[in-house]
Amino acid sequence: MRTKGKDKEKLEKADAIVQAYKRLYKLKLNRGASGNISVKTKNGFLITPSGVSTERLNKEYLVELDNLGTPIVGSNPSSEWCLHAEIYKSKREVGAVVHTHSNFACALSSLQEDLPPFSYMVAVAGGKDVRCCDYAIFGSRELANKVVEALKGRKACLMANHGLVCCGEDLTEAMYLAVELEALCEQYMIARSIGEVKVLSDTEMKMVLEKFENYGHIKRKSKVK
Ligand SMILES: [Zn+2]
Numbered sequence: 001m002r003t004k005g006k007d008k009e010k011l012e013k014a015d016a017i018v019q020a021y022k023r024l025y026k027l028k029l030n031r032g033a034s035g036n037i038s039v040k041t042k043n044g045f046l047i048t049p050s051g052v053s054t055e056r057l058n059k060e061y062l063v064e065l066d067n068l069g070t071p072i073v074g075s076n077p078s079s080e081w082c083l084h085a086e087i088y089k090s091k092r093e094v095g096a097v098v099h100t101h102s103n104f105a106c107a108l109s110s111l112q113e114d115l116p117p118f119s120y121m122v123a124v125a126g127g128k129d130v131r132c133c134d135y136a137i138f139g140s141r142e143l144a145n146k147v148v149e150a151l152k153g154r155k156a157c158l159m160a161n162h163g164l165v166c167c168g169e170d171l172t173e174a175m176y177l178a179v180e181l182e183a184l185c186e187q188y189m190i191a192r193s194i195g196e197v198k199v200l201s202d203t204e205m206k207m208v209l210e211k212f213e214n215y216g217h218i219k220r221k222s223k224v225k
Pocket of ligand 1: 035080099100101138162163
């Protein structure tokens with residue numbers, strides 16, 4: 001990403017995106033050029049490029065798009081740019097979006113089932129469950145719309161036969177949720193493989209959600225809309 005003049009804030013955001021993308025690789029949540037990350041800017045959002053592997057990625061490759069998806073800086077945005085644009089449009093409080101093709105989220109999403117409240121930690125995504133949106137082909141507006149629908153009242157969702165998407169008030173929160181949701185998917189699949197999962201009731205999850213409002217690092221996170 002090349003910026004004109006001094007735009008320290010944008011450069012810091014670009015650095016944070018590159019670091020986060022490499023962290024996803026180290027954590028085995030992404031590989032090659034799969035998945036993508038964006039962070040909101042004054043004029044739109046910065047997003048990882050299409051088809052650039054983790055090893056090659058540096059901030060020169062990042063693309064800044066306006067809210068309609070028109071490039072401001074750079075020209076080769078992720079094929080999922082529309083998904084990011086629609087999330088920012090529908091959720092004003094969101095400052096960053098992380099999308100991964102992580103193994104357990106991908107595997108679970110192929111069942112096209114919501115992640116139920118098998119653990120109280122499911123509430124970190126903002127509700128009593130994590131929805132799985134219906135399938136639509138990658139990079140399409142149809143997929144973006146389905147994801148936005150599944151994110152109503154939530155900060156994360158599974159994408160059928162594809163992966164996961166998480167959003168937060170900043171990149172730290174979106175990354176935290178991506179790592180946590182992948183772990184939850186793994187735990188749920190282990191539980192499913194050894195027996196019948198007993199899920200928490202709506203009442204129990206309501207109590208957890210209320211407790212999260214005032215609990216440690218989760219307390220500081222944005223309210224879900
Ligand atoms: Zn994808």
